[in-house]
Amino acid sequence: MGDVWGFRKKEKMEWLRLDESKKDCYSQKLYRRMLYDRNPLLVTMEDKYKAREYVLSKAACKVPELLWWSAETPVKIPWDTLPDRYVIKTNHWSGDGVYFINNSTIPLQGIAEDMTIGEMYRVVENGTDHRGKKVSRKWMERKLSRLLKKRYAMGLEWATQEINPPVIMIEEMLTINGGLPTP
Incomplete structure (x- = not known):
């Protein structure tokens, strides 16, 4: 072929x-x-928002609590209403715009410097990422606003092109022994 x-x-x-x-x-x-394979279930499972609803409907496992979501741009996150630990991500993008936020006094355990990819994934503890760089809320909102306006670029992952509407999701952060779950 x-x-x-x-x-x-x-x-x-x-x-x-x-x-x-x-x-x-x-x-x-x-x-x-x-x-x-053009199984329509692939679109549901690629869409992080619809996938969580699908898993909830099956009562198959624990699903992180959805704290907030929005399809509005520019993104305006209600920072003051969020708990100490949460995850911000889009439903339609893969490999970018994922933020693990920890504003508690207890640091996350086992975060390696090379665990994330540049600007794509960030572990942010009290406004500073795991490499020591300051990360502002405005910067995250601008980045997420840009992602909401884009379609995922990897054509091989065809199902991501069908996700509508793109949204920002904020979920509770699940930890294992005080650290992020690892594959």
Whole structure:
């Protein structure tokens, strides 16, 4: 088949190539499914807001409490009404605009400096990220406002293109032994 996908038109990811000689490999099966499986449930599960509603309807597991959500731009977060620990994210974006906020006097445990990717994921404790850089509420609101106006850029993840409306969600932060859950 030889299909190739790229993040940007000029930049091809050769490792994301369908290869008929390796069609029984897990990665090839996964790529094929990403390309051709148009199950509508994938859109529901890609949408973080709709996925939480779906999981709640199945009573399958504990779902973090939804503290606030909005589709309005510019984003205006009700900071003073939030608890000490929470997570801010969008429902439609993957790999960017996720903030783990801790305003309690007890620091989160086990946060490695390389745990997050640049501007994409941030662990913010009392206004400072885990690398020691100040992170303002206004900066987060501007970044989230920009993400609400965009569609997710990775065409390979087709289901993200179908998520409507894009929203900002704030959920309670679940911790394990005082730290963030790890995969």
